[in-house]
Amino acid sequence: xxxxxxxxxxxxxxxxxxxxxxxxxxxxxxxxxxxxxxxxxxxxxxxxxxxxxxxxxxxxxxxxxxxxxxxxxxxxxxxxxxxxxxxxxxxxxxxxxxxxxxxxxxxxxxxxxxxxxxxxxxxxxxxxxxxxxxxxxxxxxxxxxxxxxxxxxxxxxxx
Amino acid sequence: xxxxxxxxxxxxxxxxxxxxxxxxxxxxxxxxxxxxxxxxxxxxxxxxxxxxxxxxxxxxxxxxxxxxxxxxxxxxxxxxxxxxxxxxxxxxxxxxxxxxxxxxxxxxxxxxxxxxxxxxxxxxxxxxxxxxxxxxxxxxxxxxxxxxxx
Numbered sequence: 001x002x003x004x005x006x007x008x009x010x011x012x013x014x015x016x017x018x019x020x021x022x023x024x025x026x027x028x029x030x031x032x033x034x035x036x037x038x039x040x041x042x043x044x045x046x047x048x049x050x051x052x053x054x055x056x057x058x059x060x061x062x063x064x065x066x067x068x069x070x071x072x073x074x075x076x077x078x079x080x081x082x083x084x085x086x087x088x089x090x091x092x093x094x095x096x097x098x099x100x101x102x103x104x105x106x107x108x109x110x111x112x113x114x115x116x117x118x119x120x121x122x123x124x125x126x127x128x129x130x131x132x133x134x135x136x137x138x139x140x141x142x143x144x145x146x147x148x149x150x151x152x153x154x155x156x157x158x159x
Numbered sequence: 160x161x162x163x164x165x166x167x168x169x170x171x172x173x174x175x176x177x178x179x180x181x182x183x184x185x186x187x188x189x190x191x192x193x194x195x196x197x198x199x200x201x202x203x204x205x206x207x208x209x210x211x212x213x214x215x216x217x218x219x220x221x222x223x224x225x226x227x228x229x230x231x232x233x234x235x236x237x238x239x240x241x242x243x244x245x246x247x248x249x250x251x252x253x254x255x256x257x258x259x260x261x262x263x264x265x266x267x268x269x270x271x272x273x274x275x276x277x278x279x280x281x282x283x284x285x286x287x288x289x290x291x292x293x294x295x296x297x298x299x300x301x302x303x304x305x306x307x308x309x
Contacts, residue, residue, distance in 0.1 A: 132283065132284065135290055135291060138287065138290075139233070141291075142292050142293070142296045143295070143296045143299070145303065
């Protein structure tokens with residue numbers, strides 16, 4: 001897969017990239033980014049996510065990377081306590097960057113920001129789970145130093 | 160999971176080259192470092208060269224130089240040149256496929272098929288792991304472990 005050198009550099013004059021809590025007014029751009037990548041426009045889902053993870057929620061974080069008013073990407077996660085006896089950990093369940101803004105450190109900034117938020121809550125472990133076919137995001141998390149966790153995801157068909 | 164010797168040697172070599180992309184590295188240097196015969200290594204490097212991962216520099220002081228993109232090249236890309244870790248499991252012989260009556264002990268093909276499912280699961284996980292780790296990430300991991308142990 002070939003990615004063009006991101007255009008974030010080219011837009012550097014528009015202001016520095018800022019990672020901040022998501023606001024209701026960001027939702028349109030978040031939905032657009034997600035729909036552009038997944039091919040599905042999940043408006044109701046994102047409204048629900050905003051309600052549950054938007055600014056001010058305890059142990060929950062929905063952060064966006066803002067470059068002069070343009071949302072370049074977002075990350076969502078929460079602190080999960082004592083799942084199957086596991087001490088509290090920071091759990092990232094979504095991270096996405098506009099295709100034309102990739103390879104410029106946006107994802108790294110988002111992950112660093114949410115990690116800092118988790119640390120402030122006393123959490124010292126970051127976890128995530130994603131499809132093993134999702135090579136793009138898997139490679140990103142690997143590049144951030146993430147390794148296989150001592151867990152095995154399991155599933156079954158519910159007949 | 161055990162990789163073949165040639166595959167491991169290819170990974171060591173690719174990482175050596177990727178760590179110093181501007182430098183020409185002599186095959187003999189890598190052979191000494193990893194205690195393998197230069198002849199054995201030469202065969203591995205030829206395969207890496209044919210795949211465009213390294214380029215040979217001829218002449219005095221010649222050697223090999225990295226020609227790939229360490230941020231894009233994954234461990235699986237290198238491994239795939241030498242072995243297929245996701246080969247489909249051998250299906251049990253058709254002749255042995257007789258329906259087993261309920262309550263009877265499992266037929267050999269049923270046990271083989273079930274075990275094949277588990278082994279395929281392990282292969283898929285290994286493949287996903289190798290496919291998600293680039294040479295650049297691997298070099299960072301080496302550096303992190305060195306810092307931690309140092």
